Each structure stands twice: as C-alpha cells, then as structure tokens.
Amino acid sequence: MSRYFSIILFFLLVLTGFIYLLDIFIFSAKRKKINDSLSIVDGVCKKTPLWIEFSIALFPIILIVFLLRSFCLxxxxxxxxxxxxxxxxxxxxxxxxxxxxxxxxxxxxxxxxxxxxxxxxxxxxxxxxxxxxxxxxxxxxxxxxxxxxxxxxxxxxxxxxxxxxxxxxxxxxxxxxxxxxxxxxxxxxxxxxxxxxxxxxxxxxxxxxxxxxxxxxxxxxxxxxxxxxxxxxxxxxxxxxxxxxxxxxxxxxxxxxxxxxxxxxxxxxxxxxxx
Missing domain, CATH: 2.10.109.10 (Umud Fragment, subunit A)
Incomplete structure (x- = not known):
C-alpha cells in the first residue's frame, strides 16, 4: 500500500512542479505584461489564479515529504x-x-x-x-x-x-x-x-x-x-x-x-x- 501512496505522491509532485514552472516561465510573464499595460482608469490588476497559487504552495511541501519518504524515514x-x-x-x-x-x-x-x-x-x-x-x-x-x-x-x-x-x-x-x-x-x-x-x-x-x-x-x-x-x-x-x-x-x-x-x-x- 505504501508503494501506491508513493506513486500518488510522485504524480502530485510532478503535477504541482509542472504548474510551478509554467507559472515562472509563462503565466507570470503574461500577467506582468497585462498589468504593466493597465492604467489607473483600467481598474483591478490581473491576479494569480487560485489553482496556480494552490499548486505553488503545495509543491515545496510535497517535495519535502517525497524526499523524506523516499530516502530517509x-x-x-x-x-x-x-x-x-x-x-x-x-x-x-x-x-x-x-x-x-x-x-x-x-x-x-x-x-x-x-x-x-x-x-x-x-x-x-x-x-x-x-x-x-x-x-x-x-x-x-x-x-x-x-x-x-x-x-x-x-x-x-x-x-x-x-x-x-x-x-x-x-x-x-x-x-x-x-x-x-x-x-x-x-x-x-x-x-x-x-x-x-x-x-x-x-x-x-x-x-x-x-x-x-x-x-x-x-x-x-x-x-x-x-x-x-x-x-x-x-x-x-x-x-x-x-x-x-x-x-x-x-x-x-x-x-x-x-x-x-x-x-x-x-x-x-x-x-x-x-x-
């Protein structure tokens, strides 16, 4: 059963890591470009989507847990x-x-x-x-x-x-x-x-x-x-x-x-x- 959990954990690690990298190299640059083009009259700046924020927050936690479970305890x-x-x-x-x-x-x-x-x-x-x-x-x-x-x-x-x-x-x-x-x-x-x-x-x-x-x-x-x-x-x-x-x-x-x-x-x- 622990092996299945390791597979699930690895899948979540890859998924959140992939989203994290996409945000660094693609999504964040697009948001910055949109926000830089806005004027005071244009209104609210474009925020980071919740699903991206969630993935970015989870990625380091999953990474630490995965490394600990795989190599230490x-x-x-x-x-x-x-x-x-x-x-x-x-x-x-x-x-x-x-x-x-x-x-x-x-x-x-x-x-x-x-x-x-x-x-x-x-x-x-x-x-x-x-x-x-x-x-x-x-x-x-x-x-x-x-x-x-x-x-x-x-x-x-x-x-x-x-x-x-x-x-x-x-x-x-x-x-x-x-x-x-x-x-x-x-x-x-x-x-x-x-x-x-x-x-x-x-x-x-x-x-x-x-x-x-x-x-x-x-x-x-x-x-x-x-x-x-x-x-x-x-x-x-x-x-x-x-x-x-x-x-x-x-x-x-x-x-x-x-x-x-x-x-x-x-x-x-x-x-x-x-x-």
Missing part, C-alpha cells in the same frame, strides 16, 4: 499482533530507509549500498508473492545461515538460541496461556511470545522460490537461507504468517529497518525506541 502502522510483545496493533512506527542503502523511488532500484540487514533487525518489506502488501517481521537468518525450528526451539547454524522465560498470562481473547521469553540473537535480546500447550503444524503455503532449501517434518522445518535473501519470523511465534510458511524475503523487497514507535493513540506510553 517512512511511517507505518502496525495492523496486527504478529509482532507481540514487541509491537502492538495500533503502534505507529518510523522506518529507517537509508540504513540498508539508497534506492531510486518508485522502482526501488538500489544505487548505493550502506549496511546489510542483521539478525535481530525488525524490517518492513513488501510481500514476496504479490509485492503489494507491507509486512513487518524480525530477521532470524541472513544469507548462508542454517535455520532450524523444531518444537518451538530456534537453532541458527547448529547453535540453539537461548530463551529465558519472563512471565505468563492468560489471553482474554483466546483463553490460552501465553508465555513471554527473552530471546538472545547475535548478542542482542528481544522478547517473544509462545502459546503454551498449542502446537502449530508448519506447512508451506505454496512452492515458493528456493523451496528446495527447506525440509519440513511433523515437528518443524530446517532451511538454508539462499544468497540475497533473508529468513524472517514474527515475535508472536504461534500467531505469525512468516518465512516458515511462505519462504524467504528477497533483498530487493526490503523497505527499511523499524526503529521507533512514534505514537499509539490508545497507549502513549508505547512511544520509544525498539529493541
């Missing part, structure tokens, strides 16, 4: 609970679009590389199948990693990831007992949620690209992340539609890194940096 709203407890539905976040490189707007072609996504990063990306929806998940595997997820235990490159239980609570919506854990990936930690006594059978949604890099069984899956791709998972492990079901995220689909919650209208204490 872009706002997103969290629509679901797949990233609980880290992100909640209704959180408004900022995404750093510069950190992974500079891309040409609209076509998203990278012209300058900066950093690569790291394990533990929370990224926003376009879905790998339709390229229309924006998803947000946590990077678990980078190119070349061996990811193993069996019986709700995550292993990266044959090293089991440490997770320490923090608390348990009963979810009022489902009446299920949910436990939160502190999970350590690449010497950084974040929190995940697991539903006790609930087992999700992992099955691929379709034969996605590099499907042969993964092996599924009754207890989980094992994948080797291909070059130029990433394996992502939601922090709400039992309620997240992610790489376990639809495969890897191509590097070119990544929009940026989520780093700040700037508002949640139901709970303003949510404002702050993300882990």
């Amino acid at each position: 872009e706002p997103f709203r969290i629509p679901s609970g797949s990233m609980l407890p880290t992100l909640r539905s209704g959180d408004f976040i900022f995404v750093n679009k510069f950190i992974y490189g500079i891309k040409i707007p609209i076509i998203d072609y990278k012209i300058v590389s900066v950093f690569d996504p790291s394990r533990g990063d929370i990224i926003v990306f376009r879905d790998p199948w339709l390229h229309k929806l924006d998803y947000i998940k946590r990077v678990v595997g980078v190119p070349g990693d061996k990811i193993d997820y069996h019986n709700k235990k995550l292993t990266i490159n044959d090293k089991e990831i440490v997770s320490l239980m923090e608390a348990s609570y009963c979810d009022q919506g489902t009446n299920l007992l949910i436990s939160t854990y502190k999970e350590f990936i690449s010497e950084k930690y974040h929190y995940i949620a697991l539903q006790d006594n609930v087992f999700n059978l992992l099955k691929p949604s379709w034969y996605y690209p590099y499907y042969h890099n993964c092996n599924y069984d009754n207890n989980g899956l094992t994948c080797v992340v291909p070059a130029g791709h990433y394996f992502v998972m939601g922090d709400n492990r039992d309620n997240s539609f992610d790489s376990r079901y639809w495969g890897f995220v191509p590097e070119e689909n990544i929009v940026g890194k989520a780093f700040f919650i700037w508002m949640n209208f139901k709970n303003i204490t949510r404002i702050g940096l993300l882990k």
Whole structure:
C-alpha cells in the first residue's frame, strides 16, 4: 500500500512542479505584461489564479515529504499482533530507509549500498508473492545461515538460541496461556511470545522460490537461507504468517529497518525506541 501512496505522491509532485514552472516561465510573464499595460482608469490588476497559487504552495511541501519518504524515514502502522510483545496493533512506527542503502523511488532500484540487514533487525518489506502488501517481521537468518525450528526451539547454524522465560498470562481473547521469553540473537535480546500447550503444524503455503532449501517434518522445518535473501519470523511465534510458511524475503523487497514507535493513540506510553 505504501508503494501506491508513493506513486500518488510522485504524480502530485510532478503535477504541482509542472504548474510551478509554467507559472515562472509563462503565466507570470503574461500577467506582468497585462498589468504593466493597465492604467489607473483600467481598474483591478490581473491576479494569480487560485489553482496556480494552490499548486505553488503545495509543491515545496510535497517535495519535502517525497524526499523524506523516499530516502530517509517512512511511517507505518502496525495492523496486527504478529509482532507481540514487541509491537502492538495500533503502534505507529518510523522506518529507517537509508540504513540498508539508497534506492531510486518508485522502482526501488538500489544505487548505493550502506549496511546489510542483521539478525535481530525488525524490517518492513513488501510481500514476496504479490509485492503489494507491507509486512513487518524480525530477521532470524541472513544469507548462508542454517535455520532450524523444531518444537518451538530456534537453532541458527547448529547453535540453539537461548530463551529465558519472563512471565505468563492468560489471553482474554483466546483463553490460552501465553508465555513471554527473552530471546538472545547475535548478542542482542528481544522478547517473544509462545502459546503454551498449542502446537502449530508448519506447512508451506505454496512452492515458493528456493523451496528446495527447506525440509519440513511433523515437528518443524530446517532451511538454508539462499544468497540475497533473508529468513524472517514474527515475535508472536504461534500467531505469525512468516518465512516458515511462505519462504524467504528477497533483498530487493526490503523497505527499511523499524526503529521507533512514534505514537499509539490508545497507549502513549508505547512511544520509544525498539529493541
């Protein structure tokens, strides 16, 4: 959806910019010529039409917004609970679009590389199948990693990831007992949620690209992340539609890194940096 908004914003930028240039080089000169030829008796001077004034006023605003959204920051709203407890539905976040490189707007072609996504990063990306929806998940595997997820235990490159239980609570919506854990990936930690006594059978949604890099069984899956791709998972492990079901995220689909919650209208204490 954000891509459609970028296209609309680009169209408005071109339209208002075109009108602005026409006024500078054609319309303003005609108005000046008419006004210079008027005498006191002739009456009121010719004013700038409202639609031109409106376009001139909007052009710099649209230009600034377009540049910020294209190269620096872009706002997103969290629509679901797949990233609980880290992100909640209704959180408004900022995404750093510069950190992974500079891309040409609209076509998203990278012209300058900066950093690569790291394990533990929370990224926003376009879905790998339709390229229309924006998803947000946590990077678990980078190119070349061996990811193993069996019986709700995550292993990266044959090293089991440490997770320490923090608390348990009963979810009022489902009446299920949910436990939160502190999970350590690449010497950084974040929190995940697991539903006790609930087992999700992992099955691929379709034969996605590099499907042969993964092996599924009754207890989980094992994948080797291909070059130029990433394996992502939601922090709400039992309620997240992610790489376990639809495969890897191509590097070119990544929009940026989520780093700040700037508002949640139901709970303003949510404002702050993300882990």
